[in-house]
Amino acid sequence: MRLYVLACAILASLTSGVSAQISDDVVRIGVLTDLSSWGRDNSGPGSVEAAKMAVEEFGPTVLGKPIEIVSADHQMKVDVGVQIAREWFDNGKVDAVADIPNSGIAIAVHNLVRDRNKIALLSGPGASSLTDELCSPNTVQFAYDTYALSKVTASAVINEGGKSWFFITADYAFGQQLEKDATRFIKELGGTVLGSVRHPTNTADFSSFALQAQGSKADVVAFANAGQDTDNSIKQAGEFGLVKGGQKLVGLLMFDTDVHAIGLEAAQGTYMTTASYWNMDDKTRAWSKKFFAKTNVMPTMIHTGVYGSVLHYLKAIKAAGTDDPQKVMAKMRELPIEDVFVHGGRLREDGRVIRDMYLARVKKPQESKEPWDTLEIVKTVKGDDAYRPVAESKCPLLKK
Secondary structure (H helix, E strand, O other): HHHHHHHHHHHHHHHHHHOOHHHOOOOEEEEOOOOOOOOOOHHHHEEEEEEEHHHHHHOOOOOOOOEEEEEEEEOOOOHHHHHHHHHHOOOOOEEEEEEEHHHHHHHHHHHHHHHHOOOOOOOOOOOOHHHOOOOOOOOEOOOOOHHHHHHHHHHHHHHHOOOOOEEEEEEOHHHHHHHHHHHHHHHHHHOOOEEEEOOOOOOOHHHHHHHHHHHHOOEEEEEEOHHHHHHHHHHHHHOOOOOOOOEEEEEEOHHHHHHHHHHHHOOOOOOEOOOOOOOOHHHHHHHHHHHHHHOOOOOOOHHHHHHHHHHHHHHHHHHHHOHHHHHHHHHHHHHEEEOOOOOEEOOOOOOEEOOOEEEEEOOOOHHOOOOOOHHHHHHHEOOOHHHOOOOOOOOOOOOO
């Protein structure tokens, strides 16, 4: 009888150990995105589909347990986003949250993730503070940030003679951070900032802002905004003749969907920096055409970032033999990042993914061979050259 009890205890212990590998017997990933506001086209339904494509590529299970993708609309509102994330973590058994376009929402959720010991897989927000002074051992910033966007774009444009700048900036955390980072690099490279103007989100009429930029006579007019605000501001700048008057336009955060919405006639010649482009090689084209068939848009770097971050997360769970957040994060830092769009990437201790970035110029209409053939890749910038170096970081996780 004692041997039977002992055997049952051992079996129970072994069974418990196996089931404990995956909490709640499901790996559940929540895509917290914008399904109804100005960031919908750049993230939104495409981000949900990108996460599902990562699961399809990885396989329907990990460590023998199913993988589930759930999604919700944060409506570009911090309180809504935090409420959704809290409900997911406390009652919805969500293990990781992905995407989160809007830096204000991302910062709030990033703090919640640390408190709840979950994982944030961020590809939507760009605030570089997320992996600098606000860094957390539970957060991954996968696609881009304001530091890299500003450094790569400003360096190239100043080298081409764009010495004086004027900013049209969205009046919220991301836009202000983008202008701040860009200003730093402009001044370090010998350029000057002649002025800036801030606008609320969802602005329809940019005429007064365009006129101020035109009146500044700056060499470069830089747009530190996103989504429909970028589309409207660049399109109206073209209508007011800024480019014809000799000013260069720079989209400090632009996506393929923005260029498509603006049109090549208005956007041609605009500089932008991106973490991915659909038309790079046979593999990116094949993945992107599959994505297009599901979404009717070519993928932005947010979409490819959701795909890549979810895929890397699942690989790390498999390698760790558990979905324990700290063990998974350790494996995410240990494993090289390889997918259709990222080669030889790595996750740094501060949560920043170090990957190549691409300086692009919008093509002229006559240069485009098909509807989404919009960008010319001017330069590939290695991740170590694009992102904030360790020596400059305020993140305590890098000081160990």
